Amino acid sequence: MLPNDSLNYDLVFKHAKIGMALISPTGTFMKVNSTLCELLGYEQHELISLTSQVNIYQAQIDELVKYGQTMESMNIDQHQFEQCYSQRSGNRLYITMNVSIVRDITGIPQFYFTQFEDKTLLRQMGSMLQSTERNLNENEDSFRQLLDKIPQSVFITQNGVFLYVNPAALRLVYATNIEELIGISTRAVVDESNHAALYERERNHDKDYPLAPICYLINCLNGQQKLVEGFSLTITYEGKRAVAGIFKDITEQKQHEEQIMRSEKLSTAGQLAAGIAHEIRNPLTAINGFMKLLRTSDHKKELYFEIIESELKRIEFIVNELLILSKPQASHTSNPLNILPILEHVITLMNVQAALNNIEIIPLFTMTSIWIDGDINQLKQVFINLLKNAMEAMNYGGTIRVTVYYNAYEVQIAVQDEGIGMSPEQINSLGRPFYSTKDKGTGLGFMITQNIIHNHGGAITVESVLKQGTTFTVKLPTISETEEYM
Numbered sequence: 001m002l003p004n005d006s007l008n009y010d011l012v013f014k015h016a017k018i019g020m021a022l023i024s025p026t027g028t029f030m031k032v033n034s035t036l037c038e039l040l041g042y043e044q045h046e047l048i049s050l051t052s053q054v055n056i057y058q059a060q061i062d063e064l065v066k067y068g069q070t071m072e073s074m075n076i077d078q079h080q081f082e083q084c085y086s087q088r089s090g091n092r093l094y095i096t097m098n099v100s101i102v103r104d105i106t107g108i109p110q111f112y113f114t115q116f117e118d119k120t121l122l123r124q125m126g127s128m129l130q131s132t133e134r135n136l137n138e139n140e141d142s143f144r145q146l147l148d149k150i151p152q153s154v155f156i157t158q159n160g161v162f163l164y165v166n167p168a169a170l171r172l173v174y175a176t177n178i179e180e181l182i183g184i185s186t187r188a189v190v191d192e193s194n195h196a197a198l199y200e201r202e203r204n205h206d207k208d209y210p211l212a213p214i215c216y217l218i219n220c221l222n223g224q225q226k227l228v229e230g231f232s233l234t235i236t237y238e239g240k241r242a243v244a245g246i247f248k249d250i251t252e253q254k255q256h257e258e259q260i261m262r263s264e265k266l267s268t269a270g271q272l273a274a275g276i277a278h279e280i281r282n283p284l285t286a287i288n289g290f291m292k293l294l295r296t297s298d299h300k301k302e303l304y305f306e307i308i309e310s311e312l313k314r315i316e317f318i319v320n321e322l323l324i325l326s327k328p329q330a331s332h333t334s335n336p337l338n339i340l341p342i343l344e345h346v347i348t349l350m351n352v353q354a355a356l357n358n359i360e361i362i363p364l365f366t367m368t369s370i371w372i373d374g375d376i377n378q379l380k381q382v383f384i385n386l387l388k389n390a391m392e393a394m395n396y397g398g399t400i401r402v403t404v405y406y407n408a409y410e411v412q413i414a415v416q417d418e419g420i421g422m423s424p425e426q427i428n429s430l431g432r433p434f435y436s437t438k439d440k441g442t443g444l445g446f447m448i449t450q451n452i453i454h455n456h457g458g459a460i461t462v463e464s465v466l467k468q469g470t471t472f473t474v475k476l477p478t479i480s481e482t483e484e485y486m
């Protein structure tokens with residue numbers, strides 16, 4: 001048996017997955033289905049018994065009736081519009097209402113057949129999507145703005161090929177257009193001498209521990225070379241795994257550092273020169289005297305020549321030391337070397353000036369060799385700086401003791417003076433560039449000393465008592481003595 005019209009209609013109403021109601025033209029719920037009850041959170045009888053006086057949905061129903069009247073007046077039977085409903089729990093529902101006017105045979109409206117389509121979730125998702133999209137856009141925008149503005153050069157690469165560079169990076173390498181770099185291998189920019197380091201870095205990007213800063217020599221597009229320092233790390237860029245490198249140009253800084261080193265060396269050399277000139281004058285006077293004697297007499301010739309020769313050697317030694325000191329700083333080299341002869345050399349050199357100030361530098365060590373890895377000229381500079389400071393602290397003369405201790409791992413060289421000493425504040429300020437308590441001081445000597453010692457894997461400590469004296473102790477790692485070094 002085919003279901004008749006009304007039965008069919010009733011079944012659909014009952015089982016529909018969509019909320020449905022029949023609403024009278026005066027605005028009362030005549031019939032509601034269970035889906036609508038679930039949706040609104042009310043029982044059927046609660047909705048149906050709502051009178052126009054106490055109707056929680058009065059505003060919506062009023063609106064619906066108004067729509068209904070307009071539909072009637074315009075002879076439209078069906079219409080769709082949006083409405084907001086509150087659930088019993090208070091939650092807000094966004095509903096699309098489908099209203100059909102059901103009329104009797106004579107065409108008079110009997111009731112409104114309404115379908116409540118719940119669009120709350122869709123709407124929430126929509127606004128969520130919208131805000132995420134906005135956020136994403138904002139993030140990407142601010143990310144780009146950040147990259148465009150930061151003074152550091154940012155390079156994003158993939159498989160060793162440039163994917164993106166910021167304006168600072170373009171300026172760094174003297175590129176005018178991003179196209180000049182995109183798609184080009186990093187090896188075309190990083191100097192060949194650093195390719196091994198670059199390769200090593202690329203291999204380490206996969207490790208998950210933080211990587212240390214790295215320094216590269218780069219070749220700019222105009223052929224100029226620059227030194228850059230920075231970090232590189234893996235990131236996700238446009239959904240793909242990439243490497244971001246953030247670098248800054250340290251070429252000038254490095255040049256400046258070298259300049260400082262050089263000016264301190266020159267100033268030390270200049271100050272030493274006064275004493276040395278004095279010292280050179282003595283052998284020259286002696287030589288002159290013997291030359292005169294040689295002209296007048298024949299005997300003792302041998303002795304005079306010997307004396308002249310040894311005095312000339314001494315001049316040569318002093319002048320050589322002075323030249324080494326004022327030579328521009330070659331970069332740090334590392335060779336096995338015996339530290340004791342170096343120390344003796346420097347003491348001999350410094351004793352020249354010390355004697356003028358009533359100061360004696362006494363080496364207190366008897367061993368003849370202790371081997372370390374290092375740069376001979378830089379180590380000389382260290383001991384010259386320490387002895388010079390010690391001498392400058394001793395206005396009334398006295399003794400400077402140079403002591404050496406060592407064990408299997410390290411050698412300790414202590415320079416102990418009998419000078420004015422240092423207050424705790426002074427000790428704290430040591431190593432700060434340009435910190436000096438002297439009229440003609442540069443305030444760079446100790447900083448350079450410390451740098452050199454650190455570059456050698458060592459350390460320097462200070463102990464001082466005001467008005468009694470100061471001891472600087474240099475510690476350096478030793479290496480084992482082998483025949484080939486000797």
Ligand code: ADP
Pocket residue numbers: 385389390393417419420421422426430431435436437438440441442443444445446447470
């Ligand atoms: P400068 O010798 O040009 O002043 P340094 O860096 O060599 O610069 O030393 C910085 C300061 O540390 C000195 O001006 C001085 O005040 C202090 N100082 C360094 N060595 C000694 C020392 N042996 N005794 C007392 N003060 C010292």
Ligand code: MG
Pocket residue numbers: 385388389445446
């Ligand atoms: Mg000094």
